[in-house]
Amino acid sequence: MASVATDVAARPEQALVLRFTAAERVAHWVHFFAFTVLLGTGMFLYVPWFQPFALGASGEAARLAHRAAAVVFMAAPLIYLIWSPREFFYSLKESFSWGADDWGWLKNAWNYYAHGRTGTMPPQGKYNAGQKFNALTQIVTFWLFVITGLVMWFGRGSVPPDLFLLSVVVHDLSVIATVLLFMLHIYLVAVHPLMRESITAMFEGTVSEEFAAEHHGKWLTERVFRKRKDVKRQT
Amino acid sequence: MSQITLLVDASKCTACRGCQIACKQWWDLSATKTTQTGTYENPRDLESNTWSRITFHEYESGGKFQWLFLQSSCLHCTNAACVDVCPTGALKQNATGFVSFERDLCNGCAYCAEACPFGIPRMETINALTGEAKASKCNMCQDRVTNGMTPACVKTCPPGALQFGERTAMITKAKERVETLKARGYPEARVYGENELGGLRRMYVLTAPASAYGLPDSPQYPVLASAWQNVIQPFGYVATALAVVGLALNWVATRRSRLNHVESLAAPAPEAPAEKEEV
Numbered sequence: 001m002a003s004v005a006t007d008v009a010a011r012p013e014q015a016l017v018l019r020f021t022a023a024e025r026v027a028h029w030v031h032f033f034a035f036t037v038l039l040g041t042g043m044f045l046y047v048p049w050f051q052p053f054a055l056g057a058s059g060e061a062a063r064l065a066h067r068a069a070a071v072v073f074m075a076a077p078l079i080y081l082i083w084s085p086r087e088f089f090y091s092l093k094e095s096f097s098w099g100a101d102d103w104g105w106l107k108n109a110w111n112y113y114a115h116g117r118t119g120t121m122p123p124q125g126k127y128n129a130g131q132k133f134n135a136l137t138q139i140v141t142f143w144l145f146v147i148t149g150l151v152m153w154f155g156r157g158s159v160p161p162d163l164f165l166l167s168v169v170v171h172d173l174s175v176i177a178t179v180l181l182f183m184l185h186i187y188l189v190a191v192h193p194l195m196r197e198s199i200t201a202m203f204e205g206t207v208s209e210e211f212a213a214e215h216h217g218k219w220l221t222e223r224v225f226r227k228r229k230d231v232k233r234q235t
Numbered sequence: 236m237s238q239i240t241l242l243v244d245a246s247k248c249t250a251c252r253g254c255q256i257a258c259k260q261w262w263d264l265s266a267t268k269t270t271q272t273g274t275y276e277n278p279r280d281l282e283s284n285t286w287s288r289i290t291f292h293e294y295e296s297g298g299k300f301q302w303l304f305l306q307s308s309c310l311h312c313t314n315a316a317c318v319d320v321c322p323t324g325a326l327k328q329n330a331t332g333f334v335s336f337e338r339d340l341c342n343g344c345a346y347c348a349e350a351c352p353f354g355i356p357r358m359e360t361i362n363a364l365t366g367e368a369k370a371s372k373c374n375m376c377q378d379r380v381t382n383g384m385t386p387a388c389v390k391t392c393p394p395g396a397l398q399f400g401e402r403t404a405m406i407t408k409a410k411e412r413v414e415t416l417k418a419r420g421y422p423e424a425r426v427y428g429e430n431e432l433g434g435l436r437r438m439y440v441l442t443a444p445a446s447a448y449g450l451p452d453s454p455q456y457p458v459l460a461s462a463w464q465n466v467i468q469p470f471g472y473v474a475t476a477l478a479v480v481g482l483a484l485n486w487v488a489t490r491r492s493r494l495n496h497v498e499s500l501a502a503p504a505p506e507a508p509a510e511k512e513e514v
Contacts, residue, residue: 045322045344046468054323059342063366114488153366156345157358164349165459168320169467176471180478187482193489 015209017224019201019216023084024091027076028202034073035182041066042175070149077142094127095135101218102129113192123217134181141174148174239331240405241375241386243306244440245448246416246424247396250275250289250304254388254397258287261376261387281307283359286373287388294447296423305439305448306388306397309334309355309373313433316460317347317356317372325370332402333375333436343368350460352432352451375436405438412440432456 020028041062044054053062081088104122106129112121127135148167151159155167189199197211212220259266264284269277276291287308294301311333318326318334325340326347347370348356361367376386380399384390389397398405409426416424421442428435431454439445445452 045342046471051323054342055340059323060365060367063342067364067366114485152345154363156360156368157348161349161354162457162459164345165320165457168346169459169462172463172467172471176467176474179471180474183475183478183482187485191482191486 016206017209017212017220018205019207019212020205021084021087022205023080024087025202025205026083027080030072030079031076034069034076035178037065037069038073039175039179039182041069046172046175067153070153074146091126091135094125095132095139097125098129098132101125102132105129113188113194123221124215124219126216126219126223128215134185137177137181141178144170144174237331238402239333239375239380239399239436240402240434241311241389241437242398242400242405242409242440243437244396244398244409244412245303245305246412246421246440246442247394248289248304248306249394249396250291251393252289253391253393254306255285255288257387257391258373259285261379262286281355281357283357283369283371286371290449292448294443296443299420301443303441303443303448305441305450306437307449308437309375310353310428310432311373311375311436312352312431312454313436314456315432316350316352316456319464320346320350320460322346329375329377329381331380332434333377333380334372335377336370336372336374338369338371341369343370345370347372350457352454352456402434402436409438409440416440416442 044050044059044062053059077088101122101124105124108120108122109130148171151164151167152171155164188195189202195215197207198215201207209220212224258264264286267278267282267285269279272279274291276289278285278288281288287306290305290307292303292305294303313328313332315326315328315334318328321327322344323340323342325337325342327335327337329335343358343361343366345358345368348354348358356370356372359369359371361369376384376388379386385399386397389399398408406426406429409429413424413426423444424440424442425444426438427441427445427450428438439448439450441448
């Protein structure tokens with residue numbers, strides 16, 4: 001395994017590899033933007049302290065913003081799918097493929113992320129087990145949000161009352177699940193010292209080869225390097 | 236403050252619908268254009284501008300026919316599901332027991348309309364796409380009642396079928412009336428609302444089973460209505476707080492161990508034997 005990439009900035013002339021395509025980055029940030037607007041406006045109803053914001057003009061603005069952001073939220077995966085279908089289906093397939101290396105990752109995650117230990121982590125694909133778990137939860141809650149949201153938006157008065165109330169409850173539980181993941185996600189990319197480069201990947205698309213080797217070794221050797229060989233063969 | 240109750244003695248109601256009109260007049264609610272559909276019932280359902288109406292029912296029991304009339308409106312439950320689910324505080328339980336409503340505070344979410352065991356609140360949809368809407372329901376003439384007056388419908392009722400006052404007095408009156416009715420050949424006479432959902436502040440004296448009037452025989456508080464504010468909200472707070480603490484602990488642990496890590500980079504030779512968490 002490659003050595004640790006904590007001090008990347010100190011070493012110039014790093015070889016860079018493309019981690020996220022433009023489609024992936026745009027879809028990610030559109031999703032991020034929609035999610036934060038939905039969360040912010042949704043909190044008006046969830047947290048009693050914010051109740052004043054749910055009333056009057058700000059309440060109307062919040063109601064409208066929540067619906068507008070919901071449309072954007074629903075569109076985000078479509079951007080990914082239409083713009084970059086190959087990467088979309090590859091990522092989807094990856095998220096649903098769980099093997100021994102993923103369980104190994106989960107077993108060592110605490111030691112690795114809390115104690116900065118390396119060398120015990122099994123090599124990971126484009127997404128490590130934690131990212132796969134995040135993706136699966138995002139997929140499940142996406143559909144829960146969309147279905148229950150549409151029921152509350154357009155089914156008012158026409159769906160059975162129990163279905164409506166259940167939709168409110170499921171919508172709220174989905175919020176709790178995603179907020180917890182969201183906090184972990186922000187912490188790992190913005191605060192955790194081992195993961196500094198992952199946010200660069202989402203802004204610029206690239207990471208250093210060293211970072212890729214440490215965090216996504218399988219992906220680097222099996223996908224990035226193989227692609228590179230293909231390119232060489234063609235030229 | 237003493238507890239209030241509006242007693243509807245259905246056996247005295249003549250279906251004049253004076254209460255319906257008095258309600259509209261006091262609250263300045265517009266009339267609805269309706270068409271004759273072969274019944275005296277008009278309009279056929281509660282509406283965002285009809286908070287109370289008389290319903291007509293035919294009932295036969297023991298070879299005896301009864302034409303039943305009932306003032307159908309908000310029952311002002313003591314255990315009010317609508318109050319529990321209202322996220323903006325538009326619906327509140329007044330200290331005297333009735334369920335008040337502030338239209339200005341309503342954001343149109345319709346949780347109340349969906350949670351009500353009697354299906355009372357009506358939504359006035361102003362814009363379906365933006366979700367702009369207002370709930371509406373009888374508020375027990377909150378302005379009149381809190382100023383020492385009786386509700387408009389009670390004030391106007393010619394046969395005295397509607398009475399308003401202190402709850403225990405109303406319960407006593409209702410029970411006396413039931414005994415009288417039983418003696419006069421209404422064996423199915425009963426009080427509805429003494430204990431249902433903690434006690435209904437619109438309480439009925441009926442001469443037939445509740446279902447004959449279109450009321451649920453045993454109204455149930457919807458389980459999901461209490462889940463939201465009693466379970467899901469606190470759960471969300473606790474889970475979020477635990478997550479913050481967890482991440483903070485991780486941050487502390489990471490900062491400490493990162494120093495060890497850099498040292499081990501300088502001298503990479505022996506892999507540290509499985510030494511578990513540093514304390």
